[in-house]
Amino acid sequence: MENTFSLNDKVIMKKQHACGTNLWVITRVGVDIKLKCDNCGREIMMDRLEFQKKLKKVLKDEENKKEK
Helix, strand or coil: CCCCCCCCCEEEECCCCCCCCCEEEEEEECCEEEEEECCCCCEEEEEHHHHHHHEEEEECCHHHHHHC
8 A cells, every 4th residue: 555644634444443433633654653533532653554454544634635
């Protein structure tokens, strides 16, 4: 999978979070990816390979859409 995600993009993961949503916001991109739950605000970090395995879909940030 290509690097099709960037900072502040919303992503849908394959499994739900304990709060019941699977929508996350990317808050840090590097060797590790930091995600913030869009529902409860919980933040987690995972390595890039694990993130790419668990990723279902990328929803681009509204600001990125306006620029294009």
